[in-house]
Amino acid sequence: MARIRSIDGVVPQAVDGPWRLTLTPPGAWTGPGDLSDTADWIPAPVPGTAAAALRDAGLWSEATPTPIHDQDVWYRSPLARSGPIRLRFEGLATLAEVWLDGVPVLVSRSMFEAHEVEADLRPGTELALCFRSLKAELDRPSKRGRWRPRMITPGSLRHVRTSLLGFMPGWCPEIDLVGPFRPITVEPQHLGLMEADLRAIYDGDAGRLSARLRISGHPASVTLRCDGRAIVLTESAPGLYAGTLSLPGIAPWWPHTHGTPHLHAVSVEVDGTTIDLGRTGFRTLSLTRPFAEGLALAVNGVPVFCRGANWTPSDLVGLGTEECGTLVDLAREAGMNMLRVPGTTLYPASEFYDLCDAAGILVWQDLMLANFDYTHDAADFTDALAREVTGVLDRVQLAPSLAVICGGSEVWQQAAMLGAPRTVWADAFGSETLPGLVADTRPDLVVVPNSPSGGDLPFSPSAGCTHYYGVGAYRRPLEDARRAEVGFASECLAFANLPEPATLGQRRPADPLWTRGIPRDRGADWDFEQVRDHYVGLLYGVDPAPLRADDPERYLELGRAAVAEVMEQTFAEWRRARSPTAGGLVWFLRDLGPGTGWGVIDWTQAPKSGWYALKRAFRPVQITLSDEGLGGLYIHVHNETAGPVDLRVALTFADRTGKVAARAERGITLDPRASLTLSSAEMLGRFFDATDSYRFGPRIHDVAHARLTDTDGAVVAESFHFPGTRPVTPEAIGLRVEPVAGASVPTLRVGTDHLALGVTVRSSAARPCDSGFHLAPGSDRLVRFPGCQRLPQGMVAALNSRESVRFGHDA
Numbered sequence: 001m002a003r004i005r006s007i008d009g010v011v012p013q014a015v016d017g018p019w020r021l022t023l024t025p026p027g028a029w030t031g032p033g034d035l036s037d038t039a040d041w042i043p044a045p046v047p048g049t050a051a052a053a054l055r056d057a058g059l060w061s062e063a064t065p066t067p068i069h070d071q072d073v074w075y076r077s078p079l080a081r082s083g084p085i086r087l088r089f090e091g092l093a094t095l096a097e098v099w100l101d102g103v104p105v106l107v108s109r110s111m112f113e114a115h116e117v118e119a120d121l122r123p124g125t126e127l128a129l130c131f132r133s134l135k136a137e138l139d140r141p142s143k144r145g146r147w148r149p150r151m152i153t154p155g156s157l158r159h160v161r162t163s164l165l166g167f168m169p170g171w172c173p174e175i176d177l178v179g180p181f182r183p184i185t186v187e188p189q190h191l192g193l194m195e196a197d198l199r200a201i202y203d204g205d206a207g208r209l210s211a212r213l214r215i216s217g218h219p220a221s222v223t224l225r226c227d228g229r230a231i232v233l234t235e236s237a238p239g240l241y242a243g244t245l246s247l248p249g250i251a252p253w254w255p256h257t258h259g260t261p262h263l264h265a266v267s268v269e270v271d272g273t274t275i276d277l278g279r280t281g282f283r284t285l286s287l288t289r290p291f292a293e294g295l296a297l298a299v300n301g302v303p304v305f306c307r308g309a310n311w312t313p314s315d316l317v318g319l320g321t322e323e324c325g326t327l328v329d330l331a332r333e334a335g336m337n338m339l340r341v342p343g344t345t346l347y348p349a350s351e352f353y354d355l356c357d358a359a360g361i362l363v364w365q366d367l368m369l370a371n372f373d374y375t376h377d378a379a380d381f382t383d384a385l386a387r388e389v390t391g392v393l394d395r396v397q398l399a400p401s402l403a404v405i406c407g408g409s410e411v412w413q414q415a416a417m418l419g420a421p422r423t424v425w426a427d428a429f430g431s432e433t434l435p436g437l438v439a440d441t442r443p444d445l446v447v448v449p450n451s452p453s454g455g456d457l458p459f460s461p462s463a464g465c466t467h468y469y470g471v472g473a474y475r476r477p478l479e480d481a482r483r484a485e486v487g488f489a490s491e492c493l494a495f496a497n498l499p500e501p502a503t504l505g506q507r508r509p510a511d512p513l514w515t516r517g518i519p520r521d522r523g524a525d526w527d528f529e530q531v532r533d534h535y536v537g538l539l540y541g542v543d544p545a546p547l548r549a550d551d552p553e554r555y556l557e558l559g560r561a562a563v564a565e566v567m568e569q570t571f572a573e574w575r576r577a578r579s580p581t582a583g584g585l586v587w588f589l590r591d592l593g594p595g596t597g598w599g600v601i602d603w604t605q606a607p608k609s610g611w612y613a614l615k616r617a618f619r620p621v622q623i624t625l626s627d628e629g630l631g632g633l634y635i636h637v638h639n640e641t642a643g644p645v646d647l648r649v650a651l652t653f654a655d656r657t658g659k660v661a662a663r664a665e666r667g668i669t670l671d672p673r674a675s676l677t678l679s680s681a682e683m684l685g686r687f688f689d690a691t692d693s694y695r696f697g698p699r700i701h702d703v704a705h706a707r708l709t710d711t712d713g714a715v716v717a718e719s720f721h722f723p724g725t726r727p728v729t730p731e732a733i734g735l736r737v738e739p740v741a742g743a744s745v746p747t748l749r750v751g752t753d754h755l756a757l758g759v760t761v762r763s764s765a766a767r768p769c770d771s772g773f774h775l776a777p778g779s780d781r782l783v784r785f786p787g788c789q790r791l792p793q794g795m796v797a798a799l800n801s802r803e804s805v806r807f808g809h810d811a
Contacts (some may be wrong), residue, residue: 026133052318091182110161147374157370202282207247252282256360279398294487296582306583308336335618340364343409356401517595564613572624600627658777692723751780763794
């Protein structure tokens, strides 16, 4: 059912406590009768985890996490309310038992199910929870699967509905997640809305809100309201009220890259009592081609190039949601319009979907199934999984951001890569059962059986959805992003992404603890730092190994720049009008812990070089260049917005000092949600060896620069192409900075006489709007510092510049 947000403005009340926690050996206490006040009880945050409580008490460290799964974890709290109440447990990790005044009221064996308990309380009732040792459960003899994943251990996890976070060595910190990690609320039992089945439907012109409400008692009036309009529902069966509210001309919901994510309040009034059901959006979602040819989505009939990242919890220790808003805002600022929640993590809190609804970001939601041979033939497992799926969809029944439901991560791939035939890896759950479960609650969603899946082998790059690591982990050349003909990359571009210096502090590659923060695939003889180093050598023609030892600062800067360059170039390739690629989601949005993790945002929520690169690559109005060999350079201009744009395109070929070899410029008008491709020959009106393919003589240019400006002359987007390795040898390039007087937001003008590569703008006091960009010879760039009252202090540098330049009030 849809979530009840409040009743006459009153929201469900959290059980305030005070909550206390203690640990015991497995099975030492059988129930509340064994609770001892002499035990070491410590204060505990709820919602929260045992790890967070122990950390706050100085008994556990995130840097060197100690096991918790090998013990029973007990929580207790008095309840202030009395009389008939309803207790709701949003998430209990994982094997939980609940008592009220010593009377057992609930047993839960899934981290992913919510529960309700009704009771009549006396004053001072004590609520007690026990989270039984997960290790003891995993150590029990169990039937082995047909295959065993190398990445996750132990294999018995396939029988337990819990997050795999903490069980993947080399992939994430080994932190044990135990406790009431989602809210526990209490509210009085009342007459009123018991269940709400709501469907937001849009046909391209009008919206319809269909409702089936189960209401206790015998109300005289039940009214459904949305967008300032209302309909009185009729009783179609005892206690069941139904009707459809027509909403002609309602403003639709769009991904923010393509329009405005309009949301509309929904409420029900029962005999004068107003029940707030949140907000919803009206949109259509469809496939633009058969799934087997590559997943491709259209929203409201408009094809959408989906780009973004894979979501991870914003707080791996306490599983809190405080930082969710910051991360969603950063995703939106970077131009991301899709976030995927992979099956190796956990279902996000409801607030995550609310944030994505408001931000205009589509959500791809995996079921929490990954890699294992799950027991779909066991009735208890399938029943629990069906409840889990239904519960997740009920919580987000009105969320327009939810777009894709996927049957899990790398289950099919794992079996196929171990040589199993299709009859083994293509399970009926993902292809047959899941679509039926989704159709019952959210028929507007796209169902993907597994990620990856869709081809003769589930990881075929051009079919369905794929986990594409050709460019990246497999160290293929950048051209492989085109050669692979990727359909939709639900995972891609994994690197050991270096944090900015402010986060990295004094840690350097020579530090003995350095390697602890580098992700690696278990059993592999390489890690993702080596992947990054490979592209340093490929792009800049330098050997990163000696550089790592002799000049670590230079090594780090080239590593940051290489990741940014690869990400920007790959997405430029995939966004070409003739590209078969309809989406790409980077692996990850945020690091799970300190170090050089996969995230483009570090564990302190600070963006890394990859984030800035994606922000440039994901612009809704964009210009890119592609190397077409003997065909020259192609210029691609995209306008994903809802209105036409008048633009000016300039293409310049020059050497690094700014000596122009060829140049052309023209005005264009681009229709809404349209693209235009121009060849360099078409722009120049003559032959020019733009890609250095013919080589009739010495190459006379070092860089091709495409610039897109609006009617006021403001730069909208830029793109660069280098016919050889990037010229990063430090030299005098005339790098300069100056504050822009009178700007409404503190702004820095960064300019250069010669070509400037990988220009970084850094300040310990503020985050710039851009960093790591290239500057064409003789050009400049305006860099703003949103949220600042005055220009902060900082430094500007470039990969190929001998000098760096300070800025700020005492520069």
